[in-house]
Amino acid sequence: MLSIQNLTVAVDTKTILNGLTLAVPNGEVHAIMGPNGAGKSTLGYALAGRPNYSVTGGTATFNGEDLLDKGVHERAAAGLYLSFQYPLEIPGVPALTFLRTALNAQRKLRGEDEVSAPDFLRRVREVAKSLKIDMDMLKRPLNVGFSGGEKKRMEVLQMAMLEPKFLILDETDSGLDIDALKVVSDGVNALRSSDRGMLVITHYQRLLDHIKPDKVHVLVAGRIVKSGGPELALELEARGYDEYLGVAA
Amino acid sequence: MTQLMPLDLFDQSSYPNRRVEEWKYSDLSRALREIPQKDKVINVDLVSRFAAQGFAVFTVRNGNYDGLNEALAASNGRLWIRHLDEGVTGPVVGHQGRAVLQVADDQSLTVFETYEGQGAYAAHTELGISLGQNSGFIRIVVLDEPLNALSIRRSTIDTKPGAKVHQAVFSAGAQFSRFETHLNHAGHGAEVTLDGAYLLKGKAHFDLTTRVTHGEVDGVTSQTIRGLVKDQATAVFQGRILVERGADGTDARMRHQALILNDGAHIRAKPELEIYADDVQCAHGNTIGALDEEAMFFCQARGMDEATARGLLTHAFVMPVADAIPDEVLKAAVLDFLEHEAEDYHAV
Secondary structure, rough: OEEEEEEEEEOEEEEEEEEEEEEEEOEEEEEEEEOOOOOOOHHHHHHHHOEEEEEEEEEEOOOOEOOOOOOOOHHOOOEEEEEOOOOOOOOOOOOHHHHHHHHHHHHOOOOOOOOHHHHEEEEEHHHHHHHOOOOOHHHHHHHOOOOHHHHHHHHHHHHHHHHOOEEEEEOOOOOHHHHHHHHHHHHHHHHOEOOOOOOOOEEEOOOHHHOOOEEEEEEEEEEEEEOOOHHHHHHHHHOOHHHHHHHOO | OOOOOOOOOOOOHOOOOOOOHHHHHOOOOOOOOOOEOOOOOOOOOOOOOOOOOOOEEEEOOOEEEOOOOHHHHOOOOEEEEEEEEEEEOOOEEEEEEEEEEEOOOOOEEEEEEEEEEEEOOOEEEEEEEEEOOOOOEEEEEEEOOOOOOOEEEEEEEEEOOOOEEEEEEEEOEEEEEEEEEEEEOOOOEEEEEEEEEEEEEEOOOOEEEEEEEEOOOOEEEHHHHHHHHEOOOOEEEEEEEEOOOOOOOOOOEEEEEEEOOOOOOOEEEEEEEOOOOOEEEEEEEEEEEOOOHHHHHHHHOOOOOOOHHHHHHOOOOOOHHHHHHOOOOHHHHHHHHHHHHHHHOOOO
């Protein structure tokens, strides 16, 4: 269970999240929707521990452990995975090298053995095939020269390999055409399980046709102003966020 | 032939001082306050040639190049020129040597040039390389000298029409280390790559100086220089490209990118383009910055601790220079060197 209580986050000195409270039980998929500037991406970054995103109040725990106490890499090793809206290009580091370094770093921190090269390659091949990723692409520097769709598929490949316990998908649908959206969504859906929670951050209802949420939350001006079932997303799509803007003020 | 400024390690009056613009950032007179002692001559063991992955090995011990051309003749076009300098305890010893290599028309030569040593010494070597028409020359240089060595390595390369050159220099620096290349496009249509990468730590000083003259039409020069400095190390990059009147069709590009990993480390960069021809394409870029914080966060968010992320990204930063090496054996040798050097960048 990801449990956030009254979270306040400032970026540099500007307060962005302003008393956000949210709980996502293991096995559930929750969507966060909201207008530009509401603080959606900030929530993901703050949970992942990005520098300059300072938590000025409130708590965030994952399966009872304080997340905010931990370093960025420790949160990842604890099972948190933030899928970036704009995955970074890492020139000079082949995708396979990046992934294996990350996987073994996490395992080491958890006191587990490193994955051997043959085992790693076998598993990557399987996952890559299901995501229609060519092995040659994995030998190229991570995300360098990749299309928007390829970058997002790489994100899903990393999720599948790292096997996190909780996923935060930050606007995973941005920059995807319809076919790529389907491949990526199928990849994410394959990771749904009773012991894994997900937080899907999106502007549009479209993504939620593919990744069906258990709950939808509306984030406006740094706090959740309404929560509901999947039907709330359809309502928002039809009516926009106007009626909530007054609520938050 | 391209000429180097006269320099004699054993004659202090020949030392350039800071008023000589070209040596402003590498002050030899200050680095070498006392004239080094002449070391006893050690004969180069000409027998110590063996084929290691197709390379003939020639050892230049303490600046002695005797026999280099015989070694080249017997080399099948692949030659490892291994420079070894030995210091002694007591006054600093100096080694000085000079050699000329020729690559005939339509021939190609691949040289792996390493510089190693032991103890404190002052070394000054010069290599003159003269290339024939349509010849190919690959020169991969690894400077891995002791941190208390003083080392000045200078070379000239003169091309002929249609010659192809790929030079890449990799350096870990020394107390005072300078690698100079003066390349003259003496024939039309030569294609030249002059790359370099440096990884400096401690109090190392490394100066990479290149002087490229386009004297003929349709010459191509491409330079990618990547660098990392930490601790109190100092890097100097001086790159000049001169396009003479009438050298139309010249395409020359120089790019120097470096990372300063902590306060106290320095980089002095001086890229220069001097163009007297009309129909040319020239560009130079120079960027010096810190490690990309977004990339650091991305790596850490995937589970790498700070040291691992830093090691991965710094190693990656100099990789493009190694990746471009057109010889797989030499690329592997350079990757080993870089991996070893990059380990020191895990923590700053």
